Amino acid sequence: MQHELTGGDLLDATGRLAEAGWARREVRRYNRAAIGAPWYRIKEWDYYCVLAGRYGFSCVVADNGYMGLLGATWFDFEKPQATEESIVTLLPRGRMKLPQSADSGDVLQHHPRIGLTFRHERGGRHLTVDCPGFAKGRGLKADLFLSQPPMDRMVIATPFAGAPHAFYYNQKINCMPATGSVSVGGEHFAFEPSSAFGVLDWGRGVWTWDNVWYWGSASGMAEGKPFGFNIGYGFGDTSAASENMIFFDGKAHKFDQVTFNIPPGTFVDAPWSFTSNDGRFEMRFEPIVDRHSAVDLKLLRSIQHQVFGRFSGVAVLDDGRRIEVKELLGFAEEVRNRW
Numbered sequence: 001m002q003h004e005l006t007g008g009d010l011l012d013a014t015g016r017l018a019e020a021g022w023a024r025r026e027v028r029r030y031n032r033a034a035i036g037a038p039w040y041r042i043k044e045w046d047y048y049c050v051l052a053g054r055y056g057f058s059c060v061v062a063d064n065g066y067m068g069l070l071g072a073t074w075f076d077f078e079k080p081q082a083t084e085e086s087i088v089t090l091l092p093r094g095r096m097k098l099p100q101s102a103d104s105g106d107v108l109q110h111h112p113r114i115g116l117t118f119r120h121e122r123g124g125r126h127l128t129v130d131c132p133g134f135a136k137g138r139g140l141k142a143d144l145f146l147s148q149p150p151m152d153r154m155v156i157a158t159p160f161a162g163a164p165h166a167f168y169y170n171q172k173i174n175c176m177p178a179t180g181s182v183s184v185g186g187e188h189f190a191f192e193p194s195s196a197f198g199v200l201d202w203g204r205g206v207w208t209w210d211n212v213w214y215w216g217s218a219s220g221m222a223e224g225k226p227f228g229f230n231i232g233y234g235f236g237d238t239s240a241a242s243e244n245m246i247f248f249d250g251k252a253h254k255f256d257q258v259t260f261n262i263p264p265g266t267f268v269d270a271p272w273s274f275t276s277n278d279g280r281f282e283m284r285f286e287p288i289v290d291r292h293s294a295v296d297l298k299l300l301r302s303i304q305h306q307v308f309g310r311f312s313g314v315a316v317l318d319d320g321r322r323i324e325v326k327e328l329l330g331f332a333e334e335v336r337n338r339w
Contacts, residue, residue: 002254003240005157010169011035017167020240023155024252026171030100030204036165037206040065043339044098044204046107046118048127049217050144050178051329052196054078055189056308057142057182059129061096061107061116064339068092070114072131072140073291074184075308077329080289082308085134087113102171102202124148124176125200138185146176146198151226152252154245158236160208168205168236174228174247175219176200197228210338211235214260216274218311218330222323225249229315231258231274231281244281246315246323253318255280260332267292267305272332274313283313283325285332299338306333
């Protein structure tokens with residue numbers, strides 16, 4: 001079943017998810033004040049990833065109730081190497097004031113070790129990041145504009161079985177052409193809209209304690225048109241809808257289930273494959289680098305493998321058209337959280 005969301009408030013008067021399903025735009029209104037769960041279960045984040053062939057950049061602002069996260073990562077796909085700077089803050093409890101809509105409101109975070117601003121501007125989004133201590137003092141500065149022409153996105157509202165006040169409201173905006181630059185240690189790297197594309201992962205919700213998820217994303221060009229996809233599964237009750245979607249020339253094409261076939265015992269030393277139950281998404285993935293992190297405090301744990309690489313295969317649109325994908329840069333991840 002793939003139920004398409006209608007309009008209205010995301011949560012009902014009791015703080016429960018009013019409707020589960022998917023959409024092509026932000027049709028349900030999120031309101032943090034309407035949540036019926038304690039503050040320490042609320043998770044909110046904005047994550048951007050911009051890839052440009054030989055290199056890439058990502059940044060995140062997250063308010064997870066009892067802890068906040070500010071981060072920036074630089075990717076060199078030729079070495080290959082991922083260099084990361086992350087700052088954890090204690091007990092933000094919503095004070096980071098992440099916007100209640102993906103379409104309005106700015107993110108402004110200033111810390112002695114890192115400053116991040118995500119602003120809405122005419123025609124897109126403006127990201128600026130300043131991290132003077134990045135890479136053992138080499139420093140990082142980013143100034144990127146992501147164009148956002150009228151186009152579909154992936155929107156999903158997911159409940160959790162057995163936890164009536166738990167939900168996840170997620171938007172993934174793919175295929176945003178990037179303009180600007182990132183400097184690392186004084187070396188400048190240009191991002192051109194013909195070859196650099198960004199994705200936004202906008203997440204708001206109330207999560208249960210123990211979860212695993214699989215997520216994959218890529219944006220670029222195929223057959224001369226903007227092309228991308230969002231794939232994922234692993235948490236919540238997805239009986240109403242999955243988050244699997246193909247984007248081609250600004251339009252979304254929904255498909256059903258996908259399976260991540262990760263080689264046993266390794267995340268980077270052998271190719272992955274992706275298969276779908278309806279035959280609409282069949283990909284091979286050649287890993288380049290694993291952005292791996294592991295924190296295990298027993299009660300709290302996060303084991304992450306975000307693997308960047310190149311996808312090749314076939315994606316089938318709603319009308320049956322087959323899109324050939326060749327070495328499209330993107331990522332796929334496995335994340336296990338107790339949080």
